Amino acid sequence: MNSQPEVIAHRGGRWPETSENTLAAFTLAAEAGVGWMETDVHASSDGVLFAAHDADLSRIAGRPHLIRELSAAELDRLDLVDGGRLPRLGALFDALPHVEWNIDVKSPVSIAAMIRFVRARRVEDRLRLASFSDTTLTRLRRALPGVRTSAGTGETARFAAGALPFLPARGLLRLPPGLDALQVPMRWKRVPVVTADFVDRAHRIGLAVHVWTIDDPADMVELARLGVDGIVTDEVRLAQTTLSSLTGLSAGIPGRKGNSRRR
Structure with a gap:
C-alpha cells in the first residue's frame, strides 16, 4: 500500500x-x-x-x-x-x-x-x-x-457493470468532463460494493474511490488495504490514528489534496 x-x-x-x-x-x-x-x-x-x-x-x-x-x-x-x-x-x-x-x-x-x-x-x-x-x-x-x-447513483451502477467479463473497465459508464471520483457506501444491503476489482477498475480509468460513512476502525483498515483514496467519517481523530498506524504517516496532512485524479 x-x-x-x-x-x-x-x-x-x-x-x-x-x-x-x-x-x-x-x-x-x-x-x-x-x-x-x-x-x-x-x-x-x-x-x-x-x-x-x-x-x-x-x-x-x-x-x-x-x-x-x-x-x-x-x-x-x-x-x-x-x-x-x-x-x-x-x-x-x-x-x-x-x-x-x-x-x-x-x-x-x-x-x-x-x-x-x-x-x-x-x-x-x-x-x-x-x-x-x-x-x-x-x-x-x-x-x-x-x-x-x-458520480451519481446511475453512473455508479453503470460503472459497477464493468465487473462483467465482456465489458471494459468503465462498464457502461460514460466519462463526462469533470468526473473524478466514485463516492459509495462500503456495502449496499449487505452486498459488498467496494472490492479490490472495483478499486482497481476505478483507478485504471482515472477515478478516485471515496467511501462513506465509515466510523469503524476495522472497516477503515479493510478499505485502506483495498487501496481506496478517501474515507468519509464522523470520527476524524479515530480515522487519523487508525490510518497512521497502518502506514507510519499522519492522516489528513494539512495542505494535502483530495486525490482528485484529474484526467
Missing part, C-alpha cells in the same frame, strides 16, 4: 458539544489537519446556500419549516438544538480558506444557487460537487465546466 486514504470530515466530523455542519465543527476538523470537508447544501427562499443535510429544520433546529421556506436572514437567527447556528456556505469558504469542500447538492431547487455561488466566487478549485441524481450532476457539469464532480 503506497499511501493512505484521505480523511474526509463528514459534516465536519463528530465533536463534543458541537453541532454537525457548523463552523465550529469544520474548524475543529481543519485544526486536526483535515484538508477535505464533506457537507450538503440547501438554498434559502432568497437563494442563499446553507450547509445542512436535511431539507427541513425539525431534527436540527426543532422548527417545522423547510430551509427553502425561510429567508437567509431568518435562517441566520435560528439556534440549533445541539448549539450553534446554521452556516452560510460562503461564510465557511471565507473562514476556512485552506480547506476543500465535497458538496452534495441535495435538491434540484439548489442547483441554480450552487451555480451562482461557484461563478461569483470563482472557487472551482476548492470543491467537488456531488449528488445522488445523475440529472442534477449533468446540469451542474454543463453550467460549470471543469468543476470536479463525483
Whole structure:
C-alpha cells in the first residue's frame, strides 16, 4: 500500500458539544489537519446556500419549516438544538480558506444557487460537487465546466457493470468532463460494493474511490488495504490514528489534496 486514504470530515466530523455542519465543527476538523470537508447544501427562499443535510429544520433546529421556506436572514437567527447556528456556505469558504469542500447538492431547487455561488466566487478549485441524481450532476457539469464532480447513483451502477467479463473497465459508464471520483457506501444491503476489482477498475480509468460513512476502525483498515483514496467519517481523530498506524504517516496532512485524479 503506497499511501493512505484521505480523511474526509463528514459534516465536519463528530465533536463534543458541537453541532454537525457548523463552523465550529469544520474548524475543529481543519485544526486536526483535515484538508477535505464533506457537507450538503440547501438554498434559502432568497437563494442563499446553507450547509445542512436535511431539507427541513425539525431534527436540527426543532422548527417545522423547510430551509427553502425561510429567508437567509431568518435562517441566520435560528439556534440549533445541539448549539450553534446554521452556516452560510460562503461564510465557511471565507473562514476556512485552506480547506476543500465535497458538496452534495441535495435538491434540484439548489442547483441554480450552487451555480451562482461557484461563478461569483470563482472557487472551482476548492470543491467537488456531488449528488445522488445523475440529472442534477449533468446540469451542474454543463453550467460549470471543469468543476470536479463525483458520480451519481446511475453512473455508479453503470460503472459497477464493468465487473462483467465482456465489458471494459468503465462498464457502461460514460466519462463526462469533470468526473473524478466514485463516492459509495462500503456495502449496499449487505452486498459488498467496494472490492479490490472495483478499486482497481476505478483507478485504471482515472477515478478516485471515496467511501462513506465509515466510523469503524476495522472497516477503515479493510478499505485502506483495498487501496481506496478517501474515507468519509464522523470520527476524524479515530480515522487519523487508525490510518497512521497502518502506514507510519499522519492522516489528513494539512495542505494535502483530495486525490482528485484529474484526467
